[in-house]
Amino acid sequence: MEYKEPFGVKLDFESGIIENAKKLVRKLSDMKGYYVDEEAYEKLLKEDPIIYEVYAVEQEEKDGDLNFATTVLYPGKVGSEFFMTKGHYHSKADRAEVYFALKGKGGMLLQTPEGEARWIPMEPGTIVYVPPYWAHRTINTGDEPFIFLALYPADAGHDYGTIKEKGFSKIVVEENGEVVVKDNPKWTE
Ligand SMILES: O=P(O)(O)OC[C@H]1O[C@H](O)[C@H](O)[C@@H](O)[C@@H]1O
Numbered sequence: 001m002e003y004k005e006p007f008g009v010k011l012d013f014e015s016g017i018i019e020n021a022k023k024l025v026r027k028l029s030d031m032k033g034y035y036v037d038e039e040a041y042e043k044l045l046k047e048d049p050i051i052y053e054v055y056a057v058e059q060e061e062k063d064g065d066l067n068f069a070t071t072v073l074y075p076g077k078v079g080s081e082f083f084m085t086k087g088h089y090h091s092k093a094d095r096a097e098v099y100f101a102l103k104g105k106g107g108m109l110l111q112t113p114e115g116e117a118r119w120i121p122m123e124p125g126t127i128v129y130v131p132p133y134w135a136h137r138t139i140n141t142g143d144e145p146f147i148f149l150a151l152y153p154a155d156a157g158h159d160y161g162t163i164k165e166k167g168f169s170k171i172v173v174e175e176n177g178e179v180v181v182k183d184n185p186k187w188t189e
Pocket residue numbers: 054068069070071085086087088136137149150151152158
């Protein structure tokens with residue numbers, strides 16, 4: 001039997017950076033069609049801000065193994081809609097995931113394939129269980145970077161297609177200084 005080598009890596013709680021991790025950067029221009037207010041999107045595109053960065057430590061896509069990643073999701077809004085991740089189902093849809101909030105303020109939108117949605121607020125210390133089959137997207141509702149760690153099966157994979165096309169049935173916006181979760185006007189079953 002060939003055993004893999006165990007290892008420890010350092011996560012910097014302030015920056016969210018995991019040493020030696022693979023870094024992925026998502027800018028606004030990578031998220032065309034994701035935000036409801038297209039006019040606000042086009043306007044902000046001139047600056048093309050970084051929306052989030054992911055630091056991932058991933059294994060081969062094998063059953064039984066585990067990946068982990070931090071995400072640094074920056075504060076901001078497109079129109080009234082808070083900065084968010086793309087969101088995805090798992091390619092192997094029955095794979096679950098655990099998120100652990102480290103810094104900042106935000107939450108997770110989850111959704112079943114039938115469009116049933118949930119909003120779970122997150123602050124440092126919040127652990128979110130993402131059950132099998134639920135799509136998940138994180139959203140920064142604060143004014144500093146929202147940083148969290150996620151652990152997920154190495155063979156889970158990311159299925160972005162459905163969310164890219166249809167979005168979530170709910171959106172998270174600021175209204176009169178309040179965080180409001182409301183129906184997505186562009187949602188169709
Ligand atoms: O992949 P996104 O929906 O853009 O979310 C960004 C990232 O968030 C977390 O860190 C997950 O563990 C990653 O698997 C995911 O890639």
